Amino acid sequence: MQENQLTFGVHDPTIIEEGGNYYLFSTDTGQPKTSGVPIRWSQNLRDWNFIGQALPEVPKVAEEWSSATGLWAPEIVRYRDEYRMYYSASTFGSTRSYIGLATAKSPQGPFHDQGLVVKTSPVLCHHNAIDANVVTDKTGKQWLLYGSFFGGLYILPLDNETGKPSVSGFGKCIARRPESVDTAIEGGFIYYNPKTNYYYLFCSYDSLNDSYNIRVARSRYVDGPYVDCKGHAMDDLTHEPDDIGMKVLGSYHFSGEKAVLAPGHNSIFKRSNNQLFMIHHARRKVFSDEFFLNIRKLEWLSNGWPVVSPCLYEEDCKQKLLGFAGKWHVIYFDETNGTQESLLEMIEDKDYQKISDNEFSWQGSLVKTWLEMVDGKPQQVFSGMTSKGYGIIARKF
Incomplete structure (x- = not known):
């Protein structure tokens, strides 16, 4: 951005x-x-x-x-x-x-x-x-x-x-x-x-x-x-x-x-x-x-x-939400104070459980997904809570 x-x-x-x-x-x-x-x-x-x-x-x-x-x-x-x-x-x-x-x-x-x-x-x-x-x-x-x-x-x-x-x-x-x-x-x-x-x-x-x-x-x-x-x-x-x-x-x-x-x-x-x-x-x-x-x-x-959101706000995105499966760059927060680096995660259909249209259970985390505009283009993101009670954010690439 x-x-x-x-x-x-x-x-x-x-x-x-x-x-x-x-x-x-x-x-x-x-x-x-x-x-x-x-x-x-x-x-x-x-x-x-x-x-x-x-x-x-x-x-x-x-x-x-x-x-x-x-x-x-x-x-x-x-x-x-x-x-x-x-x-x-x-x-x-x-x-x-x-x-x-x-x-x-x-x-x-x-x-x-x-x-x-x-x-x-x-x-x-x-x-x-x-x-x-x-x-x-x-x-x-x-x-x-x-x-x-x-x-x-x-x-x-x-x-x-x-x-x-x-x-x-x-x-x-x-x-x-x-x-x-x-x-x-x-x-x-x-x-x-x-x-x-x-x-x-x-x-x-x-x-x-x-x-x-x-x-x-x-x-x-x-x-x-x-x-x-x-x-x-x-x-x-x-x-x-x-x-x-x-x-x-x-x-x-x-x-x-x-x-x-x-x-x-x-x-x-x-x-x-x-x-x-x-x-x-x-x-x-x-x-x-x-x-x-x-x-x-x-x-x-x-x-x-x-x-x-893992993204700074640019404008509302009105395009249709994509599927949850795919390649994600994920940030896990925990009790440490250091800078958390993104990890590449490949999520397949068998890896998650659908809770609602835009909420999923994945690897013990409860996450919500939606679309954000990033540099004028739609990008799917998710944010949620891990099983240990810490935040998790991700962007789909």
Whole structure:
């Protein structure tokens, strides 16, 4: 796929749709050289243009508390006729952090700062106020999911009318990791699926520089407990830390193509036609600023777990689905943090069992197949879950 240069420099992305237009908000990375929160615009989720920034300067109170020089990990939601952008102000490695709220009448702005939502410091608590995600539960009540490495992920009830906490305190911890892995968890996002009646907690494990990977667990209740497909709770410190959470996506390399490294900090975007997408960033080189936007279709297996496309989204493919048998390049994810290389697999009719028109059981894995457009041509893909509870993606050649 030809890469859009204007999607380079995108970190911690989130998208909102308004009137057939898409607006992308992301961390201030200095690419392009602006301050505040960069805003990009598209009409097709593929071709993006930089149109300005929200909050060109770090709000004074947030700057005084955090010493931040830029803003991180914005969350953009619409409530009635108001657009609410939650932003994080902090410095790398610090828990003296601040989540604020800014509002506007349009996703293009101008945004006006409405002040503090939650702040943290080593004196106040043991966790970190960054990476906001606003969750609307099945009753319509809103919650704030936030947190990172230090202390884990927390969820706090909001007042829908103000967009700010409805109770005092910091909320409830719903996911954390042990000191043995540097407590490395961040970038949480909760999506409620009405068809399964589960809340799904997506989050990123490990280092954003080289070993980021996206995990998921689920719960019947918005404030947890969140449990993975193996029965492990996301706040469990007794099992092997890399075995907790279904790994949906990690670093991978299809033969003959560029590697996708350290995918993480995802959001989930529902388009007006109800198609779901996972929005995240990834790198071309580890420990570099060569990060870029990834938009992938998100689908559901019949067992109620989400899977994502092995291809970046170009456009919808309306051609007829091909048969499942054939030659596939397959990526298996597991508990390791390395870059997974594609393996050539020849699948014959005798090797799989058909579950439905586009879902199959193969070698203990449950997989769903569909067509994607890749460089303007249809290509069959599949994505699923292995028997050990890890993600698997593949492309047919």
